[in-house]
Amino acid sequence: MKVARAHPLWLAYLLHRLSGLGLALFLPLHFWVLSYALNDAAKLDAFLTLTEMPLVKLAEFGLVFLLAVHFFGGLRLIALEWLPWSAPQKTWAAAAVAGSFLVSTTFLLQAI
Structure with a gap:
């Protein structure tokens, strides 16, 4: 039996999140x-000198990677x-909306 979490689409879901x-x-x-x-140009200049550090360059790479992964996801x-969509996909989507409505209505009834 295969583990559902090993499926590439589950991994894409996880990476996107x-x-x-x-x-x-x-x-x-x-x-x-x-x-x-806007408030303190000297502080900005001091902070920007940190961007020359190799660790910050690596972090910038990571940031661009996160942005690209999120974009393509x-x-x-x-x-x-x-x-x-197939019929089962539509059924699951409708069930998700109905479940969301049930949870939010329950919350609303508790709040009022």
């Missing part, structure tokens, strides 16, 4: 550094959504 998480963790730091351009998802 992890790349999104990595980008989400990076963006606040990126915006914080960009705020130096998104294209894969768009293809799944826009290309014709």
Whole structure:
């Protein structure tokens, strides 16, 4: 019996989620550094000198890799959504929407 998690599409799913998480963790730091351009140019210049370090260059490579993986993973998802679906795929999608509605309605009823 094969393990479902060894399937290439499961690995694509996992990589897409992890790349999104990595980008989400990076963006606040990126915006914080960009705020130096508006508020303190000397701090920005001091921070930018760090970008010459080999470890930072390697991290930039990793960031570009995460961006590319997330981009192409998104294209894969768009293809799944826009290309014709089989009947079982439609049933599972409808069940997911119904389940989401059930959970959110339960939350709403508890909140009011």
